[in-house]
Amino acid sequence: xxxxxxxxxxxxxxxxxxxxxxxxxxxxxxxxxxxxxxxxxxxxxxxxxxxxxxxxxxxxxxxxxxxxxxxxxxxxxxxxxxx
Numbered sequence: 356x357x358x359x360x361x362x363x364x365x366x367x368x369x370x371x372x373x374x375x376x377x378x379x380x381x382x383x384x385x386x387x388x389x390x391x392x393x394x395x396x397x398x399x400x401x402x403x404x405x406x407x408x409x410x411x412x413x414x415x416x417x418x419x420x421x422x423x424x425x426x427x428x429x430x431x432x433x434x435x436x437x438x
Contacts, residue, residue: 365421366406368413369395380432388412398429 372378372385372394383396388409395409408416 363422364405366408366413367397367401368410369397369407371409371411372396380436390416398432400428 366389369386369388370379371388372383374394378385378396380398382399384399384401386395386397386407387393388395389406390408390412393409395407397407401407
C-alpha cells in the first residue's frame with residue numbers, strides 16, 4: 356500500500372487521549388492539539404507536517420476545500436481491528 360502525502364494536507368484529525376487513558380492502538384504517538392492543546396494520539400507513520408488537530412477542533416474549524424487525509428495504512432489497521 357502506498358501512503359498518502361499528508362504533507363500537502365491542511366491538517367490531520369487526531370483522536371483525543373487524556374492522561375490515564377489507553378491509546379486506540381498501542382504504538383500510537385502522542386502530541387497536543389494545535390488549537391485547544393488537549394493531548395492527542397496519532398499513528399507513527401504520520402509526518403510532522405501538517406498541523407494536528409483533535410477531532411472536536413477539526414470539526415469546529417473545517418471549511419470547504421480544505422484537504423484532510425486518512426492514510427491507507429490507517430484504514431488497513433482499522434479494518435484489522437474490526438475483524
